[in-house]
Amino acid sequence: MVRQIKITMPDEKEVLSPAGIKAGEALAARQDRVASFPVAAKVNGAPVDLSHSLDGDAAVEPIDAASAEGLSILRHSISHVMAQAVQETFAGVQVAIGPAIEDGFYYDFEYAEGFTPQDLERIESRMREIAAADCLFERREVSREEAVELFRSKGERYKVELLNDLPADVKTVSLYTQNGYIDLCRGPHCPSTGMLRAFKLLHVAGAYWRGDERNRMLQRIYGTGFATQEALDEHLRLLEEAKKRDHRRLGRELDLFQLNDEAGPGLVIFHPKGTLLRTIIEDWERKEHLKRGYGMVIGPQILKADLWKRSGHFDHYLENMYFTEVDEQSYGIKPMNCLAHMLIYKAKIRSYRDLPLRYFELGTVHRHEKAGVLHGLMRVRQFTQDDAHILCTPSQLNGEIRAIADFVGYAMGIFGFEYEVELSTRPENSIGSDQDWELATTALEGALRDSGMTYETNEGDGAFYGPKIDFKLKDALKRKWQCATIQCDFTLPERFDLHYIGEDGGRHRPVMLHRVILGAIERFMGVLIEHYAGAFPLWLSPVQAVVLTVTDSHIPYGREVRGRLLDAGIRAEGDFRNEKLGYKIREAQLQKTPFMLVIGDREAASGQVSPRQRDGKNLGSIGVEAFIDLVHEQCKQFK
RNA sequence: GCCGAUGUAGCUCAGCCGGUAGAGCAACUGAUUCGUAAUCAGUAGGUCGGCAGUUCAAUCCUGCCCAUCGGCUCCA
Secondary structure, three states: OOOEEEEEOOOOOEEEEEOOOEHHHHHHOOHHHOOOOEEEEEEOOEEEOOOOEOOOOEEEEEEEOOOHHHHHHHHHHHHHHHHHHHHHHOOOOEEOOOOEEOOEEEEEEEOOOOOOHHHHHHHHHHHHHHHHOOOEEEEEEEEHHHHHHHHHHOOOHHHHHHHHOOOOOOOEEEEEEEOOEEEEOOOOOOOEHHHOOEEEEEEEEEEEHHHOOOOOEEEEEEEEEEOOHHHHHHHHHHHHHHHHOOHHHHHHHOOOEEEOOOOOOOOEEEOHHHHHHHHHHHHHHHHHHHHOOOEEOOOOOEEEHHHHHHHOHHHHOHHHOEEEEEOOEEEEEOOOOHHHHHHHHHOOOEEHHHOOEEEEEEEEEEOOOOHHHOEOOOEOOEEEEEEEEEEEOHHHHHHHHHHHHHHHHHHHHHHOOEEEEEEEOOOOOOOOOHHHHHHHHHHHHHHHHHOOOOOEEEOOOOEOOEOEEEEEEEOOOOOEEEEEEEEEEOHHHHHOOOOEEOOOOOEEOOEEEEEEEEEEHHHHHHHHHHHOOOOOOOOOOOOOEEEEEOOHHHHHHHHHHHHHHHHOOOOEEEEOOOOOHHHHHHHHHHOOOOEEEEEOHHHHHHOEEEEEEOOOOEOOOEEHHHHHHHHHHHHHHHO
16 A cells, blocks of 8 residues: 655645655646646745655645746756757867856857857757757766766766865765756756747857856857747847847937047047936936035046055056056056045044045046956946045944935935845955954944845955945846945045044044945946936936927027027927928937927917927927926926 | 957948949938928948958958957956
8 A cells, every 4th residue: 555645735735645746746636726837846845856756745836937936947957958959069068067047048168169150050950859859857866976977987077076066965966867968967957858949049158167267268158948939039029129228329329429449448428418418417416415415525537656555456456547657756547536535534633523524526537447348338447436435433334324325225216226235245355454344344234234124245245445235226127237335444544544533532543435326427327328218307318308390481489499498497409400390200209309399380370389298299289488387397306 | 358259331231252342221412391200302421440461353361450249257
């Protein structure tokens, strides 16, 4: 008589089954409750193959292919099939690792020749054959010695290295075999290759073995996969959509900025409209900082090299800095704004009553970023930070950090971004004592806790002078960007011997916070362009309204209207060309201008305008003053 | 910096096997004077990323360099 076990189904109902039943069979017994397309199962919360045998009482639930977990399993299975296809198609390829990632998967290979886009097609068609053959993914557990022997015999030294680096207490590992192809893998996998219906290889790239640039560079193939062809098509459509929002493309189409070979890589040239957009953001920032008790300051672009030696930049930031010589003196072009701010603090004796002191600078910095990392406005070599340094007593630290976090929240709300928070701790190459790092890290953590924020911790990811809180904003396409950051620093006040006279009449060391809200204005603009797809909200839009004449006879009135708008502080243009109205509207629409003001016989006679909104909505004929009020009203909260 | 790909008119892109280049849009000129996403006609526009090399001849083949794109590493 077979032993019976109790299985708890997803709907909480319990059923009795013979021991040894497979998870997939148990779920199939209750078809009505089973997801349409399970790729794996969870047994007591742990993901397992559908072929996993149940030996004791267990709670079982399906993992649907379309769920986040299911997709990840599906993609991982696809990556195995890709590895097989690659090794069958090309001789002399060794496999490294091939995980599922956020939007797909990759597999790293050692292949001296490298893969071409044509190779991807060959690989993909072989993958389709393997998928069509509907081969089982079979799990087998072996001792790690046995696994090492297996992969050594196949010449797979990356797999051998991975096995050798497993913790000592790991005695057995699992292998998955499909279609005769064996790979080291924790699993789970979907039951068979027939489930891999919708996938596509996207591109090849180099990637360092284990992400370390001292290691050999491998060939990485990226791909993606979905439960259905429709979902894959939708994903590919979104990729196309993202391309249309690319800030580099929109920057050109909307005439905002250029990056020019002749000027140099990573150097942005702002055109009038881009400059206007930037100025609007900067004006908003100045106002918000003044409201919050910051003092505006401006430091020099170059400072003597000796000062950079004192700050530690010379020893820890040299490869990112530019230097120049003036009158036989070496000067460093500033990569950060803190130095001048230190000197401002030192300009007189400070009392505890003066603190906190908050110095704000829209500071332009130069950093020698590696050539391969430059990217539009997002990664440049000269950029302007909305930078501030706050000098305060240790007891003020918590309140200051929380106030900055509030500021960040306010700013993100204004621009409509969600964000995540990360705490980064001491890196390897750093300055300062253990005690200071401990204090600084505790201060950041404490403030995060006190403001009730949820955050993740990145060990070893801090700046060389202190730990930091990073705010990663999420744009309309759910991509994450690092903008705001708060860094806590005990070291620079020490190195510059800053002090204040305390209540006790003695000298004390202040603490410093480095922080940015939008980060680099250039990057923030790039994110904004993509977030809004170039259709900026009215208050940000470089051109808020364009006056469109129907025929030449309306030009005099058109000029008058434009003049009145300019007088009222509205950023207005006129399109008085000899073109048909439809043509001008199309052009204004492509420029994403918020309001198009149509001027024809009716408007000229009545002294009105007919605004058409960017969304196509027509507001009818209204007086010019009424339109001015409308614009002012819509921008009011940002003034 | 590393791996791979790409670079033709302002933009998007053609250009076969080596015989010095073409389209659409934009620009300019003219006609047209028009009511909510493209009026018609004409004109002009190119060191084929740069420098070498091979060749009778190079946009095309080779090498080096520059820049860009996709990644890796790094980062605001």
